Amino acid sequence: MIYALSLFLGRRERPMKLYDSGKIITGLIIFLGLVTFPFFYNIGKANVRPDPKIDTPAIKELKEKKCVESKEFMRAEHMKLLNDWRDSAVRDGARVYVNSEGKAYTISLQNTCMHCHSNKKKFCDECHTYMAVNPYCWTCHIAPKEKET
Amino acid sequence: MSMDRRQFLKVAGISTIFGLGGAPVINWLRNDGLEASHVLTDEKALIGKHWAMVIDMSRFETEEDYRRVIHACHSIHNVPNLDNPKDAVKWIWTDTYHHTFPGQENEYIPEEIKHKPFILLCNHCQNPPCVRVCPTKATFKRKDGIVMMDQHRCIGCRFCMAGCPFGARSFNYKDPRPFIKEENKEYPTRTIGVVEKCTFCFERLAKGLIPACVEASQNAAKEAGKEPGMFFGDLEDPASEVRKVLSTRYSIRRKQELGTQPSVFYIIGGGKNA
Numbered sequence: 299m300i301y302a303l304s305l306f307l308g309r310r311e312r313p314m315k316l317y318d319s320g321k322i323i324t325g326l327i328i329f330l331g332l333v334t335f336p337f338f339y340n341i342g343k344a345n346v347r348p349d350p351k352i353d354t355p356a357i358k359e360l361k362e363k364k365c366v367e368s369k370e371f372m373r374a375e376h377m378k379l380l381n382d383w384r385d386s387a388v389r390d391g392a393r394v395y396v397n398s399e400g401k402a403y404t405i406s407l408q409n410t411c412m413h414c415h416s417n418k419k420k421f422c423d424e425c426h427t428y429m430a431v432n433p434y435c436w437t438c439h440i441a442p443k444e445k446e447t
Numbered sequence: 448m449s450m451d452r453r454q455f456l457k458v459a460g461i462s463t464i465f466g467l468g469g470a471p472v473i474n475w476l477r478n479d480g481l482e483a484s485h486v487l488t489d490e491k492a493l494i495g496k497h498w499a500m501v502i503d504m505s506r507f508e509t510e511e512d513y514r515r516v517i518h519a520c521h522s523i524h525n526v527p528n529l530d531n532p533k534d535a536v537k538w539i540w541t542d543t544y545h546h547t548f549p550g551q552e553n554e555y556i557p558e559e560i561k562h563k564p565f566i567l568l569c570n571h572c573q574n575p576p577c578v579r580v581c582p583t584k585a586t587f588k589r590k591d592g593i594v595m596m597d598q599h600r601c602i603g604c605r606f607c608m609a610g611c612p613f614g615a616r617s618f619n620y621k622d623p624r625p626f627i628k629e630e631n632k633e634y635p636t637r638t639i640g641v642v643e644k645c646t647f648c649f650e651r652l653a654k655g656l657i658p659a660c661v662e663a664s665q666n667a668a669k670e671a672g673k674e675p676g677m678f679f680g681d682l683e684d685p686a687s688e689v690r691k692v693l694s695t696r697y698s699i700r701r702k703q704e705l706g707t708q709p710s711v712f713y714i715i716g717g718g719k720n721a
Contacts, residue, residue, distance in 0.1 A: 367484070384599060386486045388595070388597045388599065389587070389595075389597060390486070391488060391492075391589060391591075391649065391653060392486040392487060392488050393486075393488065393489055393492075393653045394486060394487040394488065394489055395484070395486055396484060396485050396486070396487060397484050398484045402487070404489075405486070408632065408633060408634075408635060409633055434638075437638035437639075438598060438635040438636055438637055438638045439635045440525075440630055440632055440635060440636060442632075
């Protein structure tokens with residue numbers, strides 16, 4: 299590819315000389331050291347994986363423990379679903395979601411999602427903190443009351 | 448690996464064409480497998496073509512009549528209570544005749560009306576200037592005439608507040624949460640840096656309920672055996688409550704000369720037969 303590009307630009311192999319090689323190489327070594335520092339620093343430290351919990355009272359009472367869509371779908375696409383729900387409820391005024399199995403749910407983060415997932419800290423924040431994503435749902439939406447841990 | 452110029456251009460060209468399709472092509476290739484899911488409106492939802500409100504000021508007699516409707520709205524919508532008038536957030540509030548109907552006042556109107564507080568709220572104009580100036584379409588007009596606010600999109604530029612001739616919009620200069628006495632857990636609050644206003648209770652209409660202020664006024668009137676001071680209904684429906692009231696009583700709207708076509712009508716009252 300690089301060869302093709304060099305042909306394209308009409309250049310031929312040319313002898314190369316590195317001026318100030320001492321400074322450049324020392325600089326490169328320092329640079330590499332700084333960039334890789336976090337990796338060396340964290341070697342051997344325990345990497346605690348997130349462990350979201352679904353053991354809320356509302357979920358325990360459910361006969362069939364199922365979210366509005368399959369676990370795999372929710373895991374991968376919940377952010378997209380939530381955005382679709384938001385637009386549907388606020389902009390189109392359509393507040394009933396019929397899932398792929400034909401079951402209907404009220405579109406509401408506070409009243410539907412958080413009714414079951416009343417453990418925001420263990421359910422939402424667990425992974426979001428780990429992944430360093432910071433969705434700003436809760437500056438307006440009221441999170442369910444939880445005991446301080 | 449070697450490639451001549453012709454081959455390079457071919458590969459680059461095909462990649463470009465493929466890339467031009469953008470998100471639709473990628474989404475088409477990446478099927479999420481949920482074709483069967485869809486959204487509906489609730490069967491119980493109130494559907495209208497042009498929601499409107501009539502406020503009969505002659506039915507607002509005591510302080511409690513005013514407090515009741517304001518409280519009904521502000522308590523369910525988590526409207527904060529800020530003392531400083533510069534920071535105040537209001538969805539439904541009161542002001543004098545002079546401020547409510549400028550240009551229609553004269554010095555000989557009854558004293559009673561001169562000093563009477565008038566109930567004010569977003570007029571849900573048919574030709575809303577706030578919607579025209581909003582750069583993000585955070586405020587928009589629904590098919591049923593409601594001028595809605597999408598807090599998710601609001602960037603807090605306050606063009607809408609400058610555009611609205613009725614002062615119906617409030618800006619959150621502070622985090623409103625500490626100023627909400629009792630949170631209604633079923634409705635969100637707002638956050639610092641967004642504009643808010645009355646939404647004609649779009650969330651209640653979706654469940655088949657009339658706006659909270661009208662409901663409070665009508666319930667109280669029923670209990671007291673009086674005529675209610677507020678009515679709500681579809682202007683396009685000749686059989687609706689608002690049309691019945693408007694066809695029998697003389698009504699005015701705020702600042703009609705501006706051409707925004709407000710959907711809130713006022714009956715000023717005065718005499719018993721007015």
